[in-house]
Amino acid sequence: AxxxxxxxxxxxxxxxxxxxxxxxxxxxxxxxxxxxxxxxxxxxxxxxxxxxxxxxxxxxxxxxxxxxxxxxxxxxxxxxxxxxxxxxxxxxxxxxxxxxxxxxxxxxxxxxxxxxxxxDVVINHAIGQQGLNLLRELARGKSRRLNILTHCNAGWLATVDWGTALAPVYAAFDAGMDVHVWVDETRPRNQGASLTAWELAQHGIPFTVICDNAGGHLMQHGQVDCVIVGADRVTRTGDVCNKIGTYLKALAAFDNQIPFYVAVPTPTIDWRIESGVRDIPIEERDPREVTTISGLADDGTVRTLSLTPAGSMAANPAFDVTPARLVTGIITEHGCVTPNDLIRIHQEMKE
Amino acid sequence: AxxxxxxxxxxxxxxxxxxxxxxxxxxxxxxxxxxxxxxxxxxxxxxxxxxxxxxxxxxxxxxxxxxxxxxxxxxxxxxxxxxxxxxxxxxxxxxxxxxxxxxxxxxxxxxxxxxxxxxDVVINHAIGQQGLNLLRELARGKSRRLNILTHCNAGWLATVDWGTALAPVYAAFDAGMDVHVWVDETRPRNQGASLTAWELAQHGIPFTVICDNAGGHLMQHGQVDCVIVGADRVTRTGDVCNKIGTYLKALAAFDNQIPFYVAVPTPTIDWRIESGVRDIPIEERDPREVTTISGLADDGTVRTLSLTPAGSMAANPAFDVTPARLVTGIITEHGCVTPNDLIRIHQEMKE
Missing domain, CATH: 1.20.120.420 (translation initiation factor eif-2b, domain 1)
Known part of the structure; x- marks a missing residue:
């Protein structure tokens, strides 16, 4: 009716x-x-x-x-x-x-x-406020801008609004903090170079695009204050499945004692599973995402180019798993907890 | 005259x-x-x-x-x-x-x-033979093909002949071993996807191109038996400066207990310096290598496309430094040594 x-x-x-x-x-x-x-x-x-x-x-x-x-x-x-x-x-x-x-x-x-x-909007706004507290803490006593590295796109494009990983960045910028974002290109689909860069540019937030290869070097030279990424699935033990390459950034952050945060709404947490590497299905996408690339030609058209010798094989796993031991904190709408404490949020939600 | x-x-x-x-x-x-x-x-x-x-x-x-x-x-x-x-x-x-x-x-x-x-030809041939011994050791008892991951291009194109990192691969293939190479794309200039893939295809060696982001995931799932890379400069303490992103692969190899080898002729060793991160100048190249990419269009022409929103800033450090603690062995024309033992080669060369 x-x-x-x-x-x-x-x-x-x-x-x-x-x-x-x-x-x-x-x-x-x-x-x-x-x-x-x-x-x-x-x-x-x-x-x-x-x-x-x-x-x-x-x-x-x-x-x-x-x-x-x-x-x-x-x-x-x-x-x-x-x-x-x-x-x-x-x-x-x-x-x-x-x-x-x-x-x-x-x-x-x-x-x-x-x-x-x-x-989702309410949750992401709360994640932004929780993350803002963390960024304020990191900025305390620093006389220069705060440098945040992110991988892939977990901004408002990836959510209904605000984003997850970028929600704290938007909150910090809107609160007047001096922030700058290192944007991982995020091959093969370049969600960083295309989507995160576009979002940040729209909002006026300073950013620099880098190749996925560059983050470790920047961390070694003190140019990254923290890493914040989103996730596609988090186990109840705190293993984090996110865009392929996230694990490499987590290793580098850990090696350089840089905080590595994962911003997720609780619906991204899979309370049923324990081991991320063992239990999360990793999507294998079309190899042509690796062997070709799209971009803007001089004549204003969007074109696709081939990058490899004809007939080259390619593999294209779309996600990887960052073990909980490399994760400093998981920022949810309920607050920031260590991977070990994630299960407590589950208990609180059930109560 | x-x-x-x-x-x-x-x-x-x-x-x-x-x-x-x-x-x-x-x-x-x-x-x-x-x-x-x-x-x-x-x-x-x-x-x-x-x-x-x-x-x-x-x-x-x-x-x-x-x-x-x-x-x-x-x-x-x-x-x-x-x-x-x-x-x-x-x-x-x-x-x-x-x-x-x-x-x-x-x-x-x-x-x-x-x-x-x-x-250089003689040296690289010797590196190939030294590396072949290591690969034979790794293949012992394995019933399946040996998977070697490499970053950038350290094949014959990068040398006068044979290559450094690829010399052991050529030697193994020519000796009848069942080898397969994971070829890191190697943004921003894609030396892996373009040069290493081309070299291996010319030689008939099986290979699969992957994004730079994928190596850690493959290692977590037992799909990489060893990593071999070249280097642009090695300190006498065994710190390894190589193409940007090498450090991330070394971290992942270490985290998964996979041997990480660096193949270098002794002229690549800088006996005058100790700390790679502190003392090796890292070339900063044109940001347009990051914001644009070249490839083959459908019409057979090589074209360049823009990947980022107009006006995006980009940073382009061309190399990073892998600390000696992450390096399993350095393969030179004189043999394979641990980073700690590198200095002995210097002493032998002077004698």
């Missing part, structure tokens, strides 16, 4: 066009949403959680019967294997929708997806 | 065109050689040593007076700051040329440059 008042589509920013092209794409079926997640037009663990929830809302427009909703959830779940937010959001949607009468499911679905999105 | 019988130019492979274009460039002045080293048409620590020696031979054609030779040496030395082979070759040339009568210098210069080039 109220179906006619409900949205019929969802708009997303197509992140594959940035920073060269800003395109908004209308998604009007669950199948199209799954495809947008798979091809990374929509990306970032918290955002794909929210996008999957909206995918279920689109599914409920198509049919409110249980079979279609279950199949839609399976379709969305299969779009990316590593970020646990996808599973979390889909389970939450099914738990909310299946017990109610079919004719109510569509309205409930849009409302629940809206809640997930709104909660 | 014999000047008319001497070469008037030197031919180089222009490495900036590979793997897409194979170009041979004729170098006919010391100024042109310095420029070819600076813009990396000629690159690789051992090769720029030999190239600088030939640069001095070209200088001696221009004038045999001491002032011109000294100025030419300064010009060549300034072309790249980090690889010590450049200084080593120039000092050796001046020591040989300045004591003799000016009219003999030109002939002596070509002969000495030829000796340096010939010695």
């Amino acid at each position: 109220s179906g006619s008042m409900l949205p019929q589509q969802v708009c997303i920013i197509d992140q594959t066009g940035l920073p060269h092209q800003f395109r908004v794409v209308e998604i009007d079926s669950v199948r199209q949403m799954a495809e947008a997640i798979r091809n990374m037009q929509v990306r970032g663990a918290p955002l794909i959680g929210a996008a999957a929830a909206y995918g279920m809302a689109l599914a409920s427009l198509e049919s409110d019967d249980e079979k279609h909703l279950q199949e839609s959830a399976r379709l969305l779940l299969a779009s990316r294997p590593t970020a646990v937010n996808l599973r979390w959001a889909l389970e939450r949607m099914l738990e909310r929708l299946l017990p109610v009468s079919p004719h109510l499911r569509c309205e409930y679905a849009w409302r629940e997806a809206g809640c997930i999105a709104d909660e | 014999s000047g008319s019988m001497l070469p008037q130019q030197v031919c180089i492979i222009d490495q900036t065109g590979l793997p897409h274009q194979f170009r041979v460039v004729e170098i006919d002045s010391v100024r042109q050689m310095a420029e070819a080293i600076r813009n990396m048409q000629v690159r690789g620590a051992p090769l720029i040593g030999a190239a600088a020696a030939y640069g001095m031979a070209l200088a001696s054609l221009e004038s045999d007076d001491e002032k011109h030779l000294q100025e030419s040496a300064r010009l060549l030395l300034a072309s790249r700051p980090t690889a010590v082979n450049l200084r080593w070759a120039l000092e050796r040339m001046l020591e040989r040329l300045l004591p003799v009568s000016p009219h003999l210098r030109c002939e002596y210069a070509w002969r000495e440059a030829g000796c340096i080039a010939d010695e």
